[in-house]
Amino acid sequence: MLHMLHLLAVLSASDMPLSGLRAFPSAGATVAAHAAAARALDRVCYPKDGMWSAAQFEEEIRSPRTAALGAWTVGDSGDEALVGMCFTSTVLDEASLTSLAVHPRLRRRGIGEALVCESMARAQAAGAAHFLLEVRSGNEAALRLYGRCGLTVAGRRPRYYRDGEDALLLSASLPAEVGGASPMRRAGGCLSEGARGVERALSNK
């Protein structure tokens, strides 16, 4: 919740009204439309035609294992546009971030960080103990963001991607919930460690 308040404060300082972060509806008539919006954002954010098809997004949105969080802006007519998204898949006590994207026109406003922090807090609240992801070793923007969210480098997968780039495996422990509010939420943000490890990864890439 604090991440959302932070995000609203950041964006209210700009002229882009944001309706906040919220989970995609996981059932009902609007799932296909949300999957199409996610696919459109994915294509804008990833070169070479995006990461997932609309059908894959729809499958993820409907999956009980997946937490799909979106950031929407609101136009004058009340129409909403998806401008950021973070998908997390949880198996047992491990939550894995599988997709993160913010529209190029709205970057460096804290949307990505808010999405990741909120996804971590929700995973923790749902009982996950570990938060994991893979990222291209040369993706400096994402690496810096993840470092701010408390993720540290746990390993490297050489030539993991088709074009030969290495993947870095990043992870964070999610401390157990205490007294109804997660330690992350009570602290008002992401875990504070991690930036140094990610800085090292950036200098070694």
Ligand SMILES: CC(C)(COP(=O)(O)OP(=O)(O)OC[C@H]1O[C@@H](n2cnc3c(N)ncnc32)[C@H](O)[C@@H]1OP(=O)(O)O)[C@@H](O)C(=O)NCCC(=O)NCCS
């Ligand atoms: C990575 C991405 C999600 C960041 O979204 P964002 O909303 O711009 O990120 P934020 O504004 O929350 O940035 C938080 C911090 O991350 C770091 N960061 C973000 N973008 C950066 C950039 N281009 N260069 C260097 N640092 C960057 C900064 O430390 C930033 O804080 P600051 O703005 O106060 O310096 C966005 O660039 C994106 O969609 N990229 C394409 C898809 C992608 O690579 N996804 C990750 C796959 S693992």
